[in-house]
Amino acid sequence: MAEPWNVVDTGLLGAAENMAWDRALLEAREAGEIGNTLRFLRFKPCALVGCHQSLEQELDLDYCAAQGIQVQRRITGGGAICFDPGQLGWELFLSRNALGTPDMGEIARRVCEAAAAGIRRLGVDARFRPRNDIEVGGRKISGTGGSFEGRALMYQGTLLLDFEVEQMLRVLRIPAEKLRDKAIASARERVASLKELLGEAPPVEEAKAALTGAFGQAFGVAFASAALPETVVGRYREALKEIDCPEWVNLVQKPVSDAPLLEGVAKFPGGLLRLAAAYDRRTRHLKQVWFAGDFFASPARLVNDLEARLKNITLAEAEVAIRQFLSGYPADALSLSADEVIGVLRRTVGEADGLL
């Protein structure tokens, strides 16, 4: 059997401390100071943006400041999320050849499938959904992402033991007024916690054991628990100095005006369609789209599933995605046509581009 992998738990920490451990452990793995390592972590209330996002475009910073919610930047990519002690973070620090493939997509898939198997041990039917989510019945229960450094990599995810959707949406910038309720309802239907699914959240130790067991089985390794070497603690202190600092937190700054929340509305024979879109004017990408109105759609999750398809894509890609989605979806009924949905989206985005 291969050498055992280490498992550590850094406990409940602030955002900067957790980000500093990410960097320190990744550097230490690259330097060969530690072997392959599984880390568990939890967060004090905080909001984290992806490595290349700007705080001001993604977060309601006034609300965060008023509520004492820490804001930080991850060393991994993806979107903004918020944490509190109700989520369990898991992270693997591995040599890049540990899983026997150099393909980053394949590495992500293998780790996510193992994590999904771990979550299934807790009593829910968790499955990996490409590219990066683990879901139960179409609802996200663990978001994931990775970072690499030389010959080492870190792949991380978050397991929602308990989760407050409303709190997350207060922290993030989302559409106002008429679509706000829709955005909240939509997020609630797209996200699930173990507490919601099982009636109560499993104890943290049980969730850790389930994930550890599943990673061990998937990768054919045993886990042992050993203290981190002093050199790694030194790296952590150095990393914390750099990360707990405005230069890092504000590394990417983009004006809010480049990321407007657009709204569009149109009346059709099949009903009123209202939409909101978070749009990046610089890259001309739709970050997210929400639909509401009094049109008829069955099953009800059709609209949520369509919204899930329309993330981080250009308008042209969205048009293709809407057509493909609606022609392939097992819909019982929808009182709007693809042309009508596309028409409203095109007009809404077109008006925003005209303001450039």
Next chain:
Amino acid sequence: MANVNGCELPDDLYYNVEDNVWARRETDGTLVVGMTSYACSLSGQIVAFTPKKAGKVVERGRSLSTVESGKWVGPVKAPVGGEIVAVNEVLFDDPGIINADPYGEGWLIRLKPGDWEGESGNLVSGGDIVPAFEAKMNEDGFGGC
């Protein structure tokens, strides 16, 4: 133009094979740096690019920039130490250019090397490019671009 496992590797460039970066020496002594087609193939479509700022001095092997693809983030490392004199700002709005034209419009950073003569010895060029990348791809178990 050299080609290894379907990955183009222009033979007039210098490469750090381990870090998968290329460098082109300009007549004014500055160095244009980018990702190899092999690096682009491993990472997939690049969706974000955040370089260190112009004026920053970066040591050899330290990160000049981070790039994001899917949800992976990784550094692009300096092939030699030097001062960043320019970044390719076109990539901010369209980082996919890195994949589309990694040796042309998709360049990342222009560096003023601190000690080109002293540090360029670890870069491969000319006839050494193909065997070096063949060995690297074999070691990685890479199937091809």
